[in-house]
Amino acid sequence: MNSENHRATNQRPAQTISMNPGQKLYLISSGNGHSCFGFENARNHANQIARILHRPDLAFGPSDFASLEGYKKYETAVAAWSQSPLSAQMYFEPGTSEDAARVLDESYRAKRKVRLVMGDTATGEPWLDEYDVVGTIGRSTGTLKAPLLIEEGESGGSAILTANLLHIIEWKTGKTLFRHAAYREPALSLQKLKLSQYPWTVQYKGSLLAQFKDMGKACAYIAFMHGVSVEPRLYR
Numbered sequence: 001m002n003s004e005n006h007r008a009t010n011q012r013p014a015q016t017i018s019m020n021p022g023q024k025l026y027l028i029s030s031g032n033g034h035s036c037f038g039f040e041n042a043r044n045h046a047n048q049i050a051r052i053l054h055r056p057d058l059a060f061g062p063s064d065f066a067s068l069e070g071y072k073k074y075e076t077a078v079a080a081w082s083q084s085p086l087s088a089q090m091y092f093e094p095g096t097s098e099d100a101a102r103v104l105d106e107s108y109r110a111k112r113k114v115r116l117v118m119g120d121t122a123t124g125e126p127w128l129d130e131y132d133v134v135g136t137i138g139r140s141t142g143t144l145k146a147p148l149l150i151e152e153g154e155s156g157g158s159a160i161l162t163a164n165l166l167h168i169i170e171w172k173t174g175k176t177l178f179r180h181a182a183y184r185e186p187a188l189s190l191q192k193l194k195l196s197q198y199p200w201t202v203q204y205k206g207s208l209l210a211q212f213k214d215m216g217k218a219c220a221y222i223a224f225m226h227g228v229s230v231e232p233r234l235y236r
Contacts, residue, residue: 017071026071039066042074044094045144049077053084082143091144095121095163103168103178104147104160108137114177116149116160117167117227124182126166128209128225130232132158134171167227174229188222190215 016029025036043060050058058077064070081087090108092101107114116133119126138148138157150157168178189203198211200218202225212218212235220235 017068019066019068021066024066037071039070042070046070046074046077048094049081052086053080055080078143087143087145089145090139090147092147093161093163097121097165097178097180100162100165100168100178100180104137104162107168107177108139108147111136113152113171115167115169115171115227115229116165117169117183118161118164119166119183121164121166121180121182124166124180124184126183126186126225127164128186128204130224134232169227169229171229174227185226188225190218190222 014030018027018029019025020027020036024039026039026042028035028037043065047059050056055077058073058080060070060073064073081091090101090105092104106112113134113136117126118129118133132149132151135149135151135154135157137160138150140146140148140159147160147162148157149160165178166180166183167176169175170177186204188209191201191203192215193199193201196211198213200212200215201208202210202212202218202222210218210221212221217235220230224230224232224235
């Protein structure tokens with residue numbers, strides 16, 4: 001293999017960008033497969049980077065939204081971020097509370113174990129997630145270093161939807177580190193069914209959320225959903 005061919009085989013596959021206006025998505029195709037990216041995501045990330053870097057030229061103009069030029073504007077903004085000293089810092093989703101971002105960054109540096117409550121920040125309604133909500137804060141690689149939630153015993157983790165954070169609790173002490181102004185703890189109720197292998201049920205807004213064989217496990221589950229530092233193994 002000559003050097004010219006060797007260089008060619010190590011080049012990244014060229015991307016092809018198209019649009020799905022109905023679903024408001026950019027469709028990204030390359031030799032590695034396909035992915036999609038929302039029109040609003042492209043605009044919001046570009047505008048956030050433009051604001052943080054004090055580069056108004058990177059922000060979307062009136063004709064950029066839902067256009068191929070808009071995706072190029074997003075790529076230009078990300079490239080500008082990669083060349084900035086700020087690229088070494090943690091990067092948060094547009095719409096993330098400044099207080100939540102500060103707590104995540106502090107928890108990352110302190111290697112602090114936390115419990116995350118995610119949900120709708122407009123209504124304060126929690127999603128009642130059971131998995132991927134307890135662990136230490138990590139950081140992704142790449143240009144935009146997003147915060148990750150790393151569970152105990154794992155070397156990697158899932159990206160945190162930081163714009164949907166309602167409550168951050170220090171796991172060891174149970175202390176609230178961040179609480180969104182709109183957050184409302186879920187009103188969960190405990191009921192017992194007759195003639196059932198799993199008689200103890202947890203209800204939320206009139207709907208069945210979970211079932212357990214004994215009351216202790218059901219109560220532990222309810223406590224966990226309210227942000228109490230209860231080990232999930234106690235109810236699973």
